[in-house]
Amino acid sequence: MPFLSVTGLARSFGRSQVLVEAGFDLERGGRLTIAGRSGSGKTTLLRILAGLERADRGVVRFDGVAASDGRRILLPPWRRPVQMVFQDLGLWPNRSVRRHLLDPLAAQGVPRAEARSRTRALLARLGLAPLARRRPGRLSGGEARRLAFARALAPEPELLLLDEPFASLDPVARAEGLALLDEVLAATRAAVVLVTHDPAEARALGGEVAVLRRGRLAPPRPAVEVCADDETFRRELAES
Amino acid sequence: MRRALAPLLLLAAAACAGEEADLVVYCALDAEHSEPIVRIFEERTGLRVDLQTDTEQAKTVGLVQRLFQERERPRADVFWNNEIAHTIRLARAGLTVPYRSPAATGIPASFRDPDGHWTGFAARARIILHRTDLPADLQPPRRVADLIRPELAPHGGMAAPLTGTTLTHFAALSLRLGREPVLDWLRRAKESGLHIGRGNAHVMRQVREGDYGWCLTDTDDAAKARRAGYPVAILFPDQEEGGAGTLLIPNTICLIAGGPHPEAGRRFIDFVLSPEVEAMLAAGDSEQIPLHAGVAAPPGMKLPGRDFRPMEVDWEAVAEELEAVLPRFQELFTE
Amino acid sequence: MIAARLRRSPAPLLGLAAVATAAASWLPLLPVLPPLLTGDAFTGLAEPRLAGLFLRTLRLAGGAALLSLLLGLPLALLASRLAAPGRSLWRLLLPLPLLLPPLMIAQAWHGLTGMDGPLAALFALGVCAAPFPALLAARALERQAASSHEAALLAGGPRLALAEMLRTATPAALLGAAFAFVFAATDFAVPDYFASVGEKFSVYAAEVFNAWRRAGLDPADSASSYAEGMAVAAPLVALAGLVLLLALAAGDLTGGADRGSGRRPPLLPLGRAAAPAALLGLALTTLLVLLPLGRIAWETGRAGPLAGGSWSGRAGAAFDQALDLGREDLGRSLANAAWAGLGAMIVAPIWAHLLVRWRRRPRAVLLQTALALPLLAPAVGFGLGAIVVFNRDLFWNFYDGPGLPPLVLGGRYLPIAVFLLAERLSRVPREREEAAALAGASFAARLYRYRLGGAFGAWLLAGGLVAVFTVREVDLAILLPAANHTAAVRYFNALHFARDNFVAAFGLVIAAVLFLPVAAAAALRGLRGPEDR
Structure with a gap:
C-alpha cells in the first residue's frame, strides 16, 4: 500500500478548472516533483494534500486512510502527517527563531526537555543557532528560508510539501537554496513533494517528476529523464 | 500632490466664506426656549442673530470662559445668562457696559444692577x-x-x-x-x-x-x-x-463691552426684557417665573409675594461670596 | 530637473504637513503649553488629596483599558477570523459604541442595572472604549499573512493558530487599549455621573475642571488662572502620554513588514466550539451594543405613569423633534467631520511615513510626543488656546467662520490617525515603495497610491475615527464660535436641561447617521466576496 495515494483529484475556481483527474502514488520516503508553468494548479494540488484546500472530487489517502474525499476534509491539516514550506514562507513575525520550533512541538505535546533538545539540534544543523533569539523581521532572506525549513522539519513529518521555496531568487541565493535542500533532505526521512518550474530543484530532489498540463497530471517519470537537461525540461513544461 | 492639495485649498476657501451676523448673543438658557425667541426677534427686526448656546459638559462656564478669553477682541454683543452669579463676575471684570433698558422698568429694583450692567428677569x-x-x-x-x-x-x-x-x-x-x-x-x-x-x-x-x-x-x-x-x-x-x-434666581442679560454690534445688542435686550418674552418663558415647559408686575402667569403657577415669600438677596455680595x-x-x- | 527632484522628495509634503499640523494642532497649544512643561505643575501631587485622586484615576483608566482589551480582543477574533455564525453582524456592529457619547451609555447602564460607584465608571468607560482595541485588532487579524496562519495550523493545530492570531492582534489591540486609557483618564462626565448616583468618589479630571471653574474668578488675573488649569492637568497629560508612548513602543518592537502573498487569511474552523463561540459573540455584542442601544431607544418614549399618550406616540414626537431641531446642526457636524477626516487622511500619512522611517530612533519618540500632545492636553485648554491664537484681527472672519472647527477639532484628533497609520505603514513591505520610486513615481504617489493603496481600510478607519470624534467633541466645540451650531452642543444643551426623550432620540439619530458609512463599507466588503476565500 503506498504511503500517499491521490486519485481523481479535481478542483475548479469559478469557470477555471485548475485540476482535472489528477492522481499519483508516493512511497514512504519517496521524492516527487510536480512541475508545471505558473498558474497551472501546482500550489492548489499541494494545498489539497495538506488539507488546507477542499477538492471538488477525488480522494487523498495516507496509508490507505482517506484524508480528503471529494468536498469533505476528513482529516484536518493538523491531524495529517504533513508539514509545508510556503512560497512566501509564512513565518510568524512576533515569534523568535527558537519559538518557531519550540511552540509547534509544545502544541503537539512533545515534552519540554525533548522539544528543547530537538530545537537546539535542528537550529544547529541548519546554521540558525546564533540567530535563535531573533525575530523574522531581522533575518536575511536566506536565513528566513532556513527558518521556514527548520520549522517544517521540527515536528518530524512523514510528508514534506515544498511550494516553490526558491522561486524568484538570484543565482547565488538559488545555489544556496539548493545546498539547503540537500541539507534538509539529509536531515529527514520524510517523503517530499516539491512544486517547481526549475529543473535544478527537481534534479536536486531526485526521485520522480510529474508534469501538470492544463490541470492534468502526467504519470510520474524519473527525474533524471525529465530533467536530463534544462532544454528537455523546458520542452516538457512548454507542452503543458 | 496637486490632487492632495485640492481639498485643503477648498477647506481654506470654505473657511473664508463665513457670513457675519448682525448680532451675536451668547446664551446659557435652554436652546429650545431661546431659539424661538431669537427667531421672533429676527422676524421683527430683519437682523440676523448668531445665537451661541451653552452645555452642561463644560459645567455651564463654557461661554463665560469664552467671554473672558475673548476680552481683547469681544465677539459677543449680548450675554443672556440663565443665572446671575457669572453675569456679575463678568460685570466686575469690566466685560460689560451699562445699559438701562426702558423695557426693564416693570422689573423690581432688587433684580436690576444699580449701575445698569445687568438686568434680571424670568426667574x-x-x-x-x-x-x-x-x-x-x-x-x-x-x-x-x-x-x-x-x-x-x-x-x-x-x-x-x-x-x-x-x-x-x-x-x-x-x-x-x-x-x-x-x-x-x-x-x-x-x-x-x-x-x-x-x-x-x-x-x-x-x-x-x-x-x-x-x-x-x-x-x-x-x-x-x-x-x-x-x-x-x-x-x-x-x-x-x-x-x-x-x-429666586433670575435669568440675566447684559451688554458686552466692545461688542461689534452694540446698537443691535440694545434692541435685543429691550426685546428680551419685555413682558411678552417673560410671558412666553412662563408658558414654556420650564415655567420661568415672571418678574414684571402684571405679566399673565399660566394657571397654577406660584408667584413670589402672592404665593410664597422670596429670599431677600444682595446679588453683588452673593457673587463676591461665591468666589x-x-x-x-x-x-x-x-x- | 529641480521640479522633478522636488516631486520625488518628501520635503514639500512634509512641509505641508508641518504647516497644517502647526495651524491645527500645535498653535492652539502654544499659549497654554508653558505650564505643562514646568516642573511646578507636578508639585501638587505631593498633596495627599491630589495624589489620591491621581492614583484612583490611574486605577480607573487602567482598569477601563484592560476591560476594553478583554472585551475587544475576543470580539475582534469573532468578528474577523473565527468560523462561527454571526461574524458579519458582529463586525458590522463593532464600531457602534464609539458613535455615542460615553455619558449616554453610562446613563443607559445605570438605568438597566442600577450600577454606581467607581466600578460602574470603570465598566462603562471600558465598554465605551472596547471598539478601539476591537477595531484595530480586527484590522490586524484581517491582514495576517494567510501562509503564516496556515503554517501554524499545520504545525500546531487550532491552538497554535489561535495563539498566533492573538500575537498578530496584540500590538494593534494594545494601541487601541492605550487610546482607551487616554479617553478614560481624561473623562470627567462618566465618573462624575456614577459618583452622583451612588458611592461617592472623584477623579483627577474633576480637579482639572475645578481649576477651569476657578479660572477667571480673579478678574484681574484670569491669565494665570488659565495657566493653573493647564498646570493641574499636567500630571494627567504626562500619564496618558506615557501610556500611549509605551503602547507605540511595544508596537514598534514587535513584528515587521507583512510578507504575505496578499491572499486573505482563512477563517479558523472551530468545529464543535462554533456554537459556543457564536453565543460569546452574541453576548459581547449584546453587552457592548444591543443592551445600551435598546435602553436608549426605550428612553425616547419614556414618561411617568400619569402621562397621557402612548410610548410610540412620544417616541415618534421625540424623533420628529430631533430631526426638526437637530437636522441643520447635524449637517454642520457632518461637514466638519468630513473636512477634519479628509484633512487627517491627507496629513496623517505623511507623519506616519516619517515615524516609520525614524522607527526605534529617539527622534521618533520626540515626534510622537509632539504629535500626541493635542490629544492629551485638556480639551478646554486646547480650545482656550485656539481663541488666543485665532481671535485676532488677522483672522477676524476665519475665527467666526466654518473653517475653524474642522481645523481645530481635526487637529486635536489627528494623533489617532497618525499612530494608527504608522502602525499600518510599518507593515507595508518597503519594496512596494522602492519599486514605485524606481519607476519614477512622485513621493505623493508612492505614499498615497502605492503604500496606502494596499492599506485602504486602515486609511479610511483613520479618517473615520477623526471624523467621529469631531462630531462627538463638546468641551472644545463650545469654545469655537462656528462649532456652537453643531450636533454635540445641541445634544449636551438638551441633556443639561433634562429633555430626556429628545436627548435619546437625537443621540440615536447622530449614531445612525454616523453608522451609515460604516454599514456602506461593510456592504462593499460583502460585495468584494467572502473573507474566507
Missing part, C-alpha cells in the same frame, strides 16, 4: 421637589436646613454646590448664615446619607424614578418632571415665620 425658584406617593409617615422637609435631619436625609438629595444655581444658592446662604455654619452644614450633609447628585436635573431624575423621596432643585426641572407625567409636587422651602424665604466659597466647596466635594 427660577429653588424648591423642594417631592413625590406625591410618599408613605403617610414620611413628609418632605419644609426647610432647606432640615434636608440633613437624620430621619430625613436618606430620603432626599441635592446637587453638589459646585456649579449652577446650587452654587449660587449656597453662596447666598453662606452670606446670610455665615460661611463656617454653611460649610459645617455641607460637611454634615455628606455624612448624613443625603444623596449628593451631579446637577439639579440629575437629582430631579432620581426623585422622578423613585430612587429617593425629594430633592432640592429648581422649578424648571420640577416642571419638566411633572409635565412628563411623574407623581411629583413642589414645596417652597423656608416659608415659616422668620425663615429665609425661597431663593470666596467655591474653592472651599470644591475641596469638600472633590476627593
Whole structure:
C-alpha cells in the first residue's frame, strides 16, 4: 500500500478548472516533483494534500486512510502527517527563531526537555543557532528560508510539501537554496513533494517528476529523464 | 500632490466664506426656549442673530470662559445668562457696559444692577421637589436646613454646590448664615446619607424614578418632571415665620463691552426684557417665573409675594461670596 | 530637473504637513503649553488629596483599558477570523459604541442595572472604549499573512493558530487599549455621573475642571488662572502620554513588514466550539451594543405613569423633534467631520511615513510626543488656546467662520490617525515603495497610491475615527464660535436641561447617521466576496 495515494483529484475556481483527474502514488520516503508553468494548479494540488484546500472530487489517502474525499476534509491539516514550506514562507513575525520550533512541538505535546533538545539540534544543523533569539523581521532572506525549513522539519513529518521555496531568487541565493535542500533532505526521512518550474530543484530532489498540463497530471517519470537537461525540461513544461 | 492639495485649498476657501451676523448673543438658557425667541426677534427686526448656546459638559462656564478669553477682541454683543452669579463676575471684570433698558422698568429694583450692567428677569425658584406617593409617615422637609435631619436625609438629595444655581444658592446662604455654619452644614450633609447628585436635573431624575423621596432643585426641572407625567409636587422651602424665604434666581442679560454690534445688542435686550418674552418663558415647559408686575402667569403657577415669600438677596455680595466659597466647596466635594 | 527632484522628495509634503499640523494642532497649544512643561505643575501631587485622586484615576483608566482589551480582543477574533455564525453582524456592529457619547451609555447602564460607584465608571468607560482595541485588532487579524496562519495550523493545530492570531492582534489591540486609557483618564462626565448616583468618589479630571471653574474668578488675573488649569492637568497629560508612548513602543518592537502573498487569511474552523463561540459573540455584542442601544431607544418614549399618550406616540414626537431641531446642526457636524477626516487622511500619512522611517530612533519618540500632545492636553485648554491664537484681527472672519472647527477639532484628533497609520505603514513591505520610486513615481504617489493603496481600510478607519470624534467633541466645540451650531452642543444643551426623550432620540439619530458609512463599507466588503476565500 503506498504511503500517499491521490486519485481523481479535481478542483475548479469559478469557470477555471485548475485540476482535472489528477492522481499519483508516493512511497514512504519517496521524492516527487510536480512541475508545471505558473498558474497551472501546482500550489492548489499541494494545498489539497495538506488539507488546507477542499477538492471538488477525488480522494487523498495516507496509508490507505482517506484524508480528503471529494468536498469533505476528513482529516484536518493538523491531524495529517504533513508539514509545508510556503512560497512566501509564512513565518510568524512576533515569534523568535527558537519559538518557531519550540511552540509547534509544545502544541503537539512533545515534552519540554525533548522539544528543547530537538530545537537546539535542528537550529544547529541548519546554521540558525546564533540567530535563535531573533525575530523574522531581522533575518536575511536566506536565513528566513532556513527558518521556514527548520520549522517544517521540527515536528518530524512523514510528508514534506515544498511550494516553490526558491522561486524568484538570484543565482547565488538559488545555489544556496539548493545546498539547503540537500541539507534538509539529509536531515529527514520524510517523503517530499516539491512544486517547481526549475529543473535544478527537481534534479536536486531526485526521485520522480510529474508534469501538470492544463490541470492534468502526467504519470510520474524519473527525474533524471525529465530533467536530463534544462532544454528537455523546458520542452516538457512548454507542452503543458 | 496637486490632487492632495485640492481639498485643503477648498477647506481654506470654505473657511473664508463665513457670513457675519448682525448680532451675536451668547446664551446659557435652554436652546429650545431661546431659539424661538431669537427667531421672533429676527422676524421683527430683519437682523440676523448668531445665537451661541451653552452645555452642561463644560459645567455651564463654557461661554463665560469664552467671554473672558475673548476680552481683547469681544465677539459677543449680548450675554443672556440663565443665572446671575457669572453675569456679575463678568460685570466686575469690566466685560460689560451699562445699559438701562426702558423695557426693564416693570422689573423690581432688587433684580436690576444699580449701575445698569445687568438686568434680571424670568426667574427660577429653588424648591423642594417631592413625590406625591410618599408613605403617610414620611413628609418632605419644609426647610432647606432640615434636608440633613437624620430621619430625613436618606430620603432626599441635592446637587453638589459646585456649579449652577446650587452654587449660587449656597453662596447666598453662606452670606446670610455665615460661611463656617454653611460649610459645617455641607460637611454634615455628606455624612448624613443625603444623596449628593451631579446637577439639579440629575437629582430631579432620581426623585422622578423613585430612587429617593425629594430633592432640592429648581422649578424648571420640577416642571419638566411633572409635565412628563411623574407623581411629583413642589414645596417652597423656608416659608415659616422668620425663615429665609425661597431663593429666586433670575435669568440675566447684559451688554458686552466692545461688542461689534452694540446698537443691535440694545434692541435685543429691550426685546428680551419685555413682558411678552417673560410671558412666553412662563408658558414654556420650564415655567420661568415672571418678574414684571402684571405679566399673565399660566394657571397654577406660584408667584413670589402672592404665593410664597422670596429670599431677600444682595446679588453683588452673593457673587463676591461665591468666589470666596467655591474653592472651599470644591475641596469638600472633590476627593 | 529641480521640479522633478522636488516631486520625488518628501520635503514639500512634509512641509505641508508641518504647516497644517502647526495651524491645527500645535498653535492652539502654544499659549497654554508653558505650564505643562514646568516642573511646578507636578508639585501638587505631593498633596495627599491630589495624589489620591491621581492614583484612583490611574486605577480607573487602567482598569477601563484592560476591560476594553478583554472585551475587544475576543470580539475582534469573532468578528474577523473565527468560523462561527454571526461574524458579519458582529463586525458590522463593532464600531457602534464609539458613535455615542460615553455619558449616554453610562446613563443607559445605570438605568438597566442600577450600577454606581467607581466600578460602574470603570465598566462603562471600558465598554465605551472596547471598539478601539476591537477595531484595530480586527484590522490586524484581517491582514495576517494567510501562509503564516496556515503554517501554524499545520504545525500546531487550532491552538497554535489561535495563539498566533492573538500575537498578530496584540500590538494593534494594545494601541487601541492605550487610546482607551487616554479617553478614560481624561473623562470627567462618566465618573462624575456614577459618583452622583451612588458611592461617592472623584477623579483627577474633576480637579482639572475645578481649576477651569476657578479660572477667571480673579478678574484681574484670569491669565494665570488659565495657566493653573493647564498646570493641574499636567500630571494627567504626562500619564496618558506615557501610556500611549509605551503602547507605540511595544508596537514598534514587535513584528515587521507583512510578507504575505496578499491572499486573505482563512477563517479558523472551530468545529464543535462554533456554537459556543457564536453565543460569546452574541453576548459581547449584546453587552457592548444591543443592551445600551435598546435602553436608549426605550428612553425616547419614556414618561411617568400619569402621562397621557402612548410610548410610540412620544417616541415618534421625540424623533420628529430631533430631526426638526437637530437636522441643520447635524449637517454642520457632518461637514466638519468630513473636512477634519479628509484633512487627517491627507496629513496623517505623511507623519506616519516619517515615524516609520525614524522607527526605534529617539527622534521618533520626540515626534510622537509632539504629535500626541493635542490629544492629551485638556480639551478646554486646547480650545482656550485656539481663541488666543485665532481671535485676532488677522483672522477676524476665519475665527467666526466654518473653517475653524474642522481645523481645530481635526487637529486635536489627528494623533489617532497618525499612530494608527504608522502602525499600518510599518507593515507595508518597503519594496512596494522602492519599486514605485524606481519607476519614477512622485513621493505623493508612492505614499498615497502605492503604500496606502494596499492599506485602504486602515486609511479610511483613520479618517473615520477623526471624523467621529469631531462630531462627538463638546468641551472644545463650545469654545469655537462656528462649532456652537453643531450636533454635540445641541445634544449636551438638551441633556443639561433634562429633555430626556429628545436627548435619546437625537443621540440615536447622530449614531445612525454616523453608522451609515460604516454599514456602506461593510456592504462593499460583502460585495468584494467572502473573507474566507
